[in-house]
Amino acid sequence: MNERILSRSIDPAAQAMLTVAEKAHLETAWDRFEKQLPQCGFGELGVCCRHCNMGPCRIDPFGEGPTKGVCGATADTMVARGLLRMIAAGAAAHSDHARDVAHTLKLTAEGKGGGYEIKDEAKLQRPAEEYGIPTEGRSKEEIALDLAKAALGEFGQQEGPIQFTRRAPAKRVQTWEKLGIDPRGIDREIVEIMHRTHMGVDNDYVNLILHGLRASLADGWGGSMIATELQDVLFGVPQPIRSQANLGVLKADEVNVIVHGHEPILSEMIVAAAQDPELLALAKGVGAKGINVAGICCTGNEVLMRHGIPIAGNFLQQELAVITGAVEAMVVDVQCIFPALADLASCFHTRFISTSPKAKFPGATHMEFHEETAYETAKAIVRTAVENYPNRNRARVYIPDEKSECMVGFSVEAILAALGGSLNPLLDAIKSGAIQGIAGVVGCNNPKVQHDYGHVNLVKELIKNNVLVVTTGCNAIACAKAGLLLPEAAELAGDGLKGVCQALGVPPVLHMGSCVDISRILVTCAAAANALGVDISDLPVAGAAPEWMSEKAVSIGAYVVASGIFTVLGTVPQVLGSPNVTALLTAGAEGVVGAKFAVEPDPFKAAKLIIDHIAARRAALGI
Amino acid sequence: MKEIFVRLDRCVGCHACELACAVEHSVAKHLFAAIAETPVPRKRLYVEYILQRKLPLLCRHCEDAPCVRACRTGAMSQDALTRIVTHDPDKCIGCWMCTMVCPYGVVGRQLERRIAVKCDRCPDLDVPACVTACPTKALVYAEEEEFAGGVRRVAAAEVVEGYVTAQTV
Structure with a gap:
């Protein structure tokens, strides 16, 4: 295997598929990234503004050329506005996902959901109580309808608070109120970003960034948390379950259907349709032994943790899955889907099927999905895949052997159950020092980082130093592939963490779900802070996104820091063109929200930053 | 010897060459630190932007370079073999004679010191930084014959095409 391929990924399955791609002259994201190099320096620094048609304007970072845009906007203004628009897009993506979940819950409660049911009645209780919805003597449908309406109301509401923000410790809420960043409504804060960043509105970088934090909080404690909570109501609270991860989960003798994207609304139905006797018989009829559904990205995480559906890979493996030549249908919903899949799929028998009215892809087959007719559409999609099985060119099939066992599904409820019903055993382990602290390691892949190198090395380094890792998204998938989501991985942990994991029978790295499920991490932190009578910013916890790339990640980083959690980024955000904004994010924020960002591409150095931060917080708590 | 040629129809005015040039002439050689x-x-x-056209201007490393002739201190010199004109900051007294005689106006000034700065064709690189940075390949690093040969082939094709069209009409 050549150096070029080895430098692109640490995952042997990915390396094998990249070798196949190279031989067949199939283009992947890594090739396209190389063609983009060198990338635009103005963009990298965030000093390019396209917000009005007097521009585009750029600021010379070396000070020789223009230092202001046509309107007079400085580098500070441009960088802050650009960052806010990324937050707006990220918060919008998570929250629009949540809106669809709430809408599905509403339709289901009204008896109009085409095949959905309220699977977790117990999960209805807490959010219903929080919203003040009566539950005594009412059916689950009645409660769910009120809950769905209450949640939907928070998108368009003009005055706060957003209910779930009150899960945060009182001190944290006071900080938000004092700073004027307690979010009022989910859509309102996103719209206000677009207003403020319009030409000639908000030009004060501090004022801009404070509002960016407010919108991000409306995501983390609003949109994302609503998505998580209501998905649990509809599809069940995840419980620990075993499964397998990596491209080796694709099967040579079955119909392979990949679900990719972010929302479980569609994939839940695909999973159900793949077990439909009629379609299974059809599959047998075309010579396949069965129908194998496998996930990619967060759609994959959702069905992985609720049904043990195997996961074929993370973000940068979406094209590699198609290149196996064994995928009958690549079924996508929204977010993080390469439009390049259309051209790639056309080189194989693979049907690239888009489903969301919000996300069409030139070259894809569009089979539009609506909640009211969910099961029928899912069946039609799976039937398309089955009927495509005879078209598979067996001479071109190459499925790598790699697949790792994993234990996933550690919702807050599951963690509490593992601990015997209360957080206290975990807090005691932290107080005793057996566990030094907790790090949430999350985020994407990015061809700027060797695939999975940042994820796996940071996580390994943290557990070695007795830091319990909670993970979501593409980091969770990287950890699954690396065998870190197994109780046996406790052997890689420091003695203290190893002992705790072995006593509880849990992995040292807990898979908490998809990207919107970072809200589960917030809930855990809030519960821990409340139990100790401190603010979240006092806890020995940290966040990290070693290979982040998306605007959603920017919103996540912002709400995690605004919630009081020190966060280390592995790729450099587009802000360095403003030394003031950079200083605010990496230093000044500490004095405002009790947390700040750091940027460290080297996962070993990033681990050191987190371990040092945790040690400082422990010292301040006197533990 | 290779020269930096400009394909006059290709520049989109992105200034990527300028940034890459400054970074290559920094200590860190990396944008974020530079x-x-x-x-x-x-x-x-x-x-430059003139007559609604965008155009990168850079030192042509002229034969019998006027800046070298005008320099009173020997700061400007031309390599006997490569013909690259370089500038020694330690010998420069900031008299700006070079700037006055340069027909392209591409001898600049270092902000902090009263001395000249000019293209050195990136002695540490195989291909100059500006050429690598250009996203539209408006800047080409090639032998004169290679560049002119390309132009000739295009011109020849056009002539032949015109001739063939004329024949058929």
Whole structure:
């Protein structure tokens, strides 16, 4: 295997598929990234503004050329506005996902959901109580309808608070109120970003960034948390379950259907349709032994943790899955889907099927999905895949052997159950020092980082130093592939963490779900802070996104820091063109929200930053 | 010897060449660190906008270069073999004779010191930084014969095409 391929990924399955791609002259994201190099320096620094048609304007970072845009906007203004628009897009993506979940819950409660049911009645209780919805003597449908309406109301509401923000410790809420960043409504804060960043509105970088934090909080404690909570109501609270991860989960003798994207609304139905006797018989009829559904990205995480559906890979493996030549249908919903899949799929028998009215892809087959007719559409999609099985060119099939066992599904409820019903055993382990602290390691892949190198090395380094890792998204998938989501991985942990994991029978790295499920991490932190009578910013916890790339990640980083959690980024955000904004994010924020960002591409150095931060917080708590 | 040629129809005015030039002439040789350096790293080529056209201008390393002839201190010199004109900051007294005689106006000034800065054709690189940075390949690093040969082939094709069309009419 050549150096070029080895430098692109640490995952042997990915390396094998990249070798196949190279031989067949199939283009992947890594090739396209190389063609983009060198990338635009103005963009990298965030000093390019396209917000009005007097521009585009750029600021010379070396000070020789223009230092202001046509309107007079400085580098500070441009960088802050650009960052806010990324937050707006990220918060919008998570929250629009949540809106669809709430809408599905509403339709289901009204008896109009085409095949959905309220699977977790117990999960209805807490959010219903929080919203003040009566539950005594009412059916689950009645409660769910009120809950769905209450949640939907928070998108368009003009005055706060957003209910779930009150899960945060009182001190944290006071900080938000004092700073004027307690979010009022989910859509309102996103719209206000677009207003403020319009030409000639908000030009004060501090004022801009404070509002960016407010919108991000409306995501983390609003949109994302609503998505998580209501998905649990509809599809069940995840419980620990075993499964397998990596491209080796694709099967040579079955119909392979990949679900990719972010929302479980569609994939839940695909999973159900793949077990439909009629379609299974059809599959047998075309010579396949069965129908194998496998996930990619967060759609994959959702069905992985609720049904043990195997996961074929993370973000940068979406094209590699198609290149196996064994995928009958690549079924996508929204977010993080390469439009390049259309051209790639056309080189194989693979049907690239888009489903969301919000996300069409030139070259894809569009089979539009609506909640009211969910099961029928899912069946039609799976039937398309089955009927495509005879078209598979067996001479071109190459499925790598790699697949790792994993234990996933550690919702807050599951963690509490593992601990015997209360957080206290975990807090005691932290107080005793057996566990030094907790790090949430999350985020994407990015061809700027060797695939999975940042994820796996940071996580390994943290557990070695007795830091319990909670993970979501593409980091969770990287950890699954690396065998870190197994109780046996406790052997890689420091003695203290190893002992705790072995006593509880849990992995040292807990898979908490998809990207919107970072809200589960917030809930855990809030519960821990409340139990100790401190603010979240006092806890020995940290966040990290070693290979982040998306605007959603920017919103996540912002709400995690605004919630009081020190966060280390592995790729450099587009802000360095403003030394003031950079200083605010990496230093000044500490004095405002009790947390700040750091940027460290080297996962070993990033681990050191987190371990040092945790040690400082422990010292301040006197533990 | 290779020269930096400009394909006059290709420049989109992105200034990527200028940034890459400044970064290559920094200590760190990396954008994120270079922007914080003192002295501020200087670019040595200039994207001009005139008559609604965008055009990168850079030192042509002229034969019998006027800047070398005008320099009173020997700061400007031309390599006997490569013909590259370089500037020695230690010998420069900032008299700006070079700037006055340069027909392209591409001898600039270092901000902090009263001395000249100009293109050195990136002695540490195989291909100059500006050429690598250009996203539209408006800048080409090639032998004169290679560049002119390409132009000739295009011109020849056009002539032949015109001739064939004329024949058929």
